[in-house]
Amino acid sequence: MLSPKEIIAKRAAMELKNGYVVNLGIGLPTMVANYIPEGIEVFLQSENGIIGMGPAPGPGQEDPNLVNAGGQMVTVKPGAAFFDSAMSFTIIRGGHVDVTILGALEVDQEGNLANWIIPSKMVPGMGGAMDLVIGAKKVIVAMEHTAKGKPKILKKCTLPLTAVGVVDMIITEMGVFEVTKDGLVLKEVTEGISIDDIRNATEADFVINKGLKIYHTESGVID
Amino acid sequence: MLSPKEIIAKRAAMELKNGYVVNLGIGLPTMVANYIPEGIEVFLQSENGIIGMGPAPGPGQEDPNLVNAGGQMVTVKPGAAFFDSAMSFTIIRGGHVDVTILGALEVDQEGNLANWIIPSKMVPGMGGAMDLVIGAKKVIVAMEHTAKGKPKILKKCTLPLTAVGVVDMIITEMGVFEVTKDGLVLKEVTEGISIDDIRNATEADFVINKGLKIYHTESGVID
Amino acid sequence: MDKVISLEKALSLIKDGMTLMIGGFLANGSPDMLIDGILDTEVKDLIVIANDTGFPDKGIGKLIVNHRVKKVIASHIGTNPETGRQMNEGEIEVELIPQGTLIERIRAKGAGLGGFLTPTGVGTIVEDEKEMFEVNGRTYLLEKPLGADMALVRGYKVDRMGNTTYYKSMRNFNPIIATAADMVIVEADEIVEVGEIDPDHVVTPGIFVNYVVGRGQ
């Protein structure tokens, strides 16, 4: 049985297409790399100046001089490149990243995102997140549907924003929303989850897509 | 006997100090490199992306893939570096060039420079000149004092400007002016040239420096 | 992810009226095979963005001489008298931009910036119709980003994924235009296998490159 986080990471990986330049946020989004479908080659970018990251290093393969933007040791695949931070954000802000997958504290039905600060409680800083969500061609929020039972998908974000109207898709363990100019559209539910379950866990308004699909977590089939 | 151009180039070279980053314009200024005094090491920069140019290539040393901003084949010294044009103008505009020596069509007593266009006659373009004179810490105009008998050092430039108030020093075959906020100051005359000679060849107003010196072209002595 | 294509295929992508950024500085480091290839096609009405227009018989200059270009955006045209002649006769439009501003405008496009403030050109005809700003007591012009439909890049050793290195002074505009065009074609002195270039030595990461063509075709 997959955990909620694994369900999310595996489903998010299905959004990756061959040749995509992909930036994965710290935490859950990093797990997406473990579920990239067979036959799909993507180029994993890291803010600190890497394109072409490979899997985590095996024993003896670790190089402390090669870490990702989360500070974890990584490897690179043949054809990788290293560059400075100005070039890294040329790639990010300049529209050269096809998709970024990142977590959120809150996301709302207008596509607003809050994921960098809880005033006077947690002030880690925005790092590269503000640039990533402004620059990437597609922004996917991959997160657990609720936090301590409270909805994270809101009518309107309450925390300071990371950016305005940037989120394209929200993937949780319960289902998948697309953000349209008319609001949220529920495209998929996870098998075993009812629409009422989602309503109860979601503050935002949403409409249900005509061709609503069901996502089977083990097989990865969406029908 | 040195030609007027050689007199100018040799005198201009005496302005170079050890460790200077230097950009030389096309034509006469390029000749400055031939007169760099013994014991002075400078770093010759070229807009197209070189630092550390050496002398012109000897027979058999030519590399058509290594040219300066004038399109002439050059060599590089040990410790040279190649970079792209954005970095080249980071160096130039960012204040990392100690001195640029370049020619002029006109220069005036306010330090204005015109050296890139004669409307409807000659429109080569400004190339890197506008950036160089804005960015270099010191701007030296090295040129013949007159063109076809007409003064080039004017009260006010008549041609479209390259930049406003940027020239620090004017070196001609007749003498050396400093540009101050109060106008031109004649600091040196070349041996055999009288102040009246200079007045007759100069439209601009200038004052004569108290300690006016004489430049001996062969020995290079200024006394 | 093999991006190597034939010269013929590369040329088929270049269409009438396109805006092309072309690498090179006085024909040093320009994609000569692609330029010569264009001359073998019927392509015309190009808008060319480049440092200069090379020489009449070398580099970008050939495209001018053969009347394939309707507009040039460059910092310098003095080495190609034909550009000046066509400009004076009204056959070609020429927009001159200071070299540092030109390359920075291209970089701004590639980097997703809306523009930048430069001191270059203040008090000259370059400032005409541009907004001016004071920052810390100095005056600057606002310059806007500049992109293109296609960039023709001259690379040195280039791997099949498009990771590109450059050789000596041939680098010039090439790595920057590679970031600022919708489609990027690299003309490679030598095509090498993926993994042959040290990741520390890659100048243009392959993700910027759509196609690679090898020289000598």
Next chain:
Amino acid sequence: MDKVISLEKALSLIKDGMTLMIGGFLANGSPDMLIDGILDTEVKDLIVIANDTGFPDKGIGKLIVNHRVKKVIASHIGTNPETGRQMNEGEIEVELIPQGTLIERIRAKGAGLGGFLTPTGVGTIVEDEKEMFEVNGRTYLLEKPLGADMALVRGYKVDRMGNTTYYKSMRNFNPIIATAADMVIVEADEIVEVGEIDPDHVVTPGIFVNYVVGRGQ
């Protein structure tokens, strides 16, 4: 033009109250010997500009823990709880800047630009007190250049003239801060003789570098 100096000499150049740019990203590629060296001096009241404040026991974080820093300008402080604690207690001032904006502001200083327009931060608290511009229908913030008294850079192979290469992900902020400070000190993994680095592989030309110190002192 030998720029190699001792660690002791390098440390003597760092004074109370200086603004220091320090390379590194989560302590990867930071000039650790210089940081440790500062801890052996009495230097205090530093203003530090860096991507982040590392970890309490690693990289720039050590300067925070040891109360040598009065202000931090960074994009992220989350990995060093001590920075947050000192901020909440009013012991240290923290200015948070989006990472892409931070590095671009540093580059702008090095490149002699008066600022640039970025879409990053529009509609967030980052836009407070900043001028906003519309370019081609998109909204941008005007961001200003950011310089420093000194940059502490971590290099890999560095020649005696200061020509610097970097290793893997240790490059990050290092080449950019090297362009934007009045004085630049490179901490080199290995000092090599002039001429040993291929001019095509130099990332930071030596003209940006004032001093080189070798690691392992």
